[in-house]
Amino acid sequence: MxxxxxxxxxxxxxxxxxxxxxxxxxxxxxxxxxxxxxxxxxxxxxxxxxxxxxxxxxxxxxxxxxxxxxxxxxxxxxxxxxxxxxxxxxxxxxxxxxxxxxxxxxxxxxxxxSAVSPKLLKYTVVNTFPHDTTSFTEGLEFYRDTLLEGTGQYGASKLLKVDYKTGRILKESPLQSEYFGEGITVLGGKIYQLTYKEKTGFIYNADTWKLEKTFTYDRDIEGWGMTNDGNYIYQTDGSEKIWKMDPATQKMIGSVNVYSASDKVKQLNELQWVDGVMYANVWQKDLIAVIKADTGDVTGILDLSGLRTSLTYKQSEVLNGIAYNPKTKTFFVTGKNWDKLFEIRITE
Missing domain, CATH: 2.60.40.10 (Immunoglobulins)
Structure with missing residues (x-):
């Protein structure tokens, strides 16, 4: 090109x-x-x-x-x-x-x-757990010590509650076949879930999983990843942009462009917020970009390509899915149709 x-x-x-x-x-x-x-x-x-x-x-x-x-x-x-x-x-x-x-x-x-030169980060695998190979992972988040997972693909998209130690699915709620499920996040006792090209989001009661509201994106964008800071929701659309959403109205109230010291970082996907920093999967790459939430500066890069050597399922797709467990202060990462979920500790 x-x-x-x-x-x-x-x-x-x-x-x-x-x-x-x-x-x-x-x-x-x-x-x-x-x-x-x-x-x-x-x-x-x-x-x-x-x-x-x-x-x-x-x-x-x-x-x-x-x-x-x-x-x-x-x-x-x-x-x-x-x-x-x-x-x-x-x-x-x-x-x-x-x-x-x-x-x-x-x-x-x-x-x-960006004027910031990103640091190359390291990781240590703390534990390896089984992961359902039928799950085309789009979103991953802990809620009350239980792992929630949102999956994609038309006709196969679901919201899941998972026993991460065994990989057993404890509860599932399928989306209608016309929806391709994407990122999820939990805020204020509600589960928010995006869809890919349908410009539609869902809000569930986090305890009963009852669908409380269906909303339409107020921007002409795709739905990719999702996270929150305890007050606001942040979502990606496959570009270098991270949008800020008011959870009460589902309206976009701001955005940041994500840049490294050389160029924009596009195809941002799954997100995880930790202490004012966002961790983002970069689609089609086994990388996580660490992003300063208020400016969009990439402050760190984590290469997780080494995890692939442990996968045995031949149809494993790209890395996608980041969840942070505040009790253990460790990250849980997986990929689309991966047969393993990895608990890792990230260091400089």
């Missing part, structure tokens, strides 16, 4: 919106001033080119719809990125020239990556 740097993307995608008078566009961003990627410890130099040598009246500069600078000429302005969220920052310059009342707009973007 071809690789394109950011400057090429800006060159291809930057839009210059004129005044609606049918005239040619006169201004463009000076791309030579842009770096390929920034961190939020840097500043960006924003400057414009005046291809037709028009007489400038004034210029207003905006970053993500916030006015950040003004000028009477086209000299470069410096904008500090401290505090900027990770991800793309939309740049707009409104250029007033030749006495025109309506400005010409120049639109582009830059990308902010």
């Amino acid at each position: 071809k690789k394109y740097n950011l400057l090429a993307l800006i060159s291809l995608n930057a839009l210059v919106i004129g005044c609606g008078d049918g005239k040619k566009d006169h201004f463009s961003f000076d791309e030579s001033k842009f770096e390929e990627k920034y961190t939020n410890t840097q500043s960006v130099s924003i400057a414009l080119l005046n291809g037709d040598d028009k007489e400038i009246d004034s210029v207003a500069y905006f970053v993500n719809d916030k006015r950040v600078a003004g000028s009477k000429d086209l000299k470069a302005v410096s904008y500090p990125l401290s505090g900027a969220a990770l991800g793309y920052q939309e740049l707009v310059a409104k250029v007033y020239y030749g006495g025109n009342k309506e400005p010409e707009q120049v639109i582009g973007r830059i990308e902010v990556v």
Whole structure:
């Protein structure tokens, strides 16, 4: 697959919106001033080119719809990125020239990556337990010392209560065949469960498993992983984004973009919250990314590919499923159709 740097993307995608008078566009961003990627410890130099040598009246500069600078000429302005969220920052310059009342707009973007270098983490296997190979694991979470598991696949999706020491299924509730089950989490005495492409979620009573509510996502996204911090729910959609949901209304109230020091981390899947940090499976990779919840910075990477050497079931799919047991302070991990569930301790 071809690789394109950011400057090429800006060159291809930057839009210059004129005044609606049918005239040619006169201004463009000076791309030579842009770096390929920034961190939020840097500043960006924003400057414009005046291809037709028009007489400038004034210029207003905006970053993500916030006015950040003004000028009477086209000299470069410096904008500090401290505090900027990770991800793309939309740049707009409104250029007033030749006495025109309506400005010409120049639109582009830059990308902010993490300034944190992730640590390579280690793990120790504490115990190995049997796991049901028919379970296409999508969500894993402890509730009152019992392991809950959400599974996927059309016609086979279930919510399960599992005796993790034996692998025996203690209770199960199947989803209707038109739903592909995804992540689960327990908050406020309720079990929340996502579906893949159906844009539908379910809320059950955590004790009786009675379905109390069906809700529709308020964003046009897929449902992947799920966790909570005791107050809010967080979910992934297969991109680099983690959404924050109000459990009372099921409305999205924020999000963070997840980045390493080099690039965005896409295909985030199953989630687990522990003390202000989120642990996320990266789909199609036997990796867990450790993510600072409030910023999206990846602070650590855990390679669990070594666990595959213990699997005997040939149809085992990708790693997926992270549960934290606060009593033992250990993690429980498995995968889709894996024959084993591993209790591990994570260290630096």
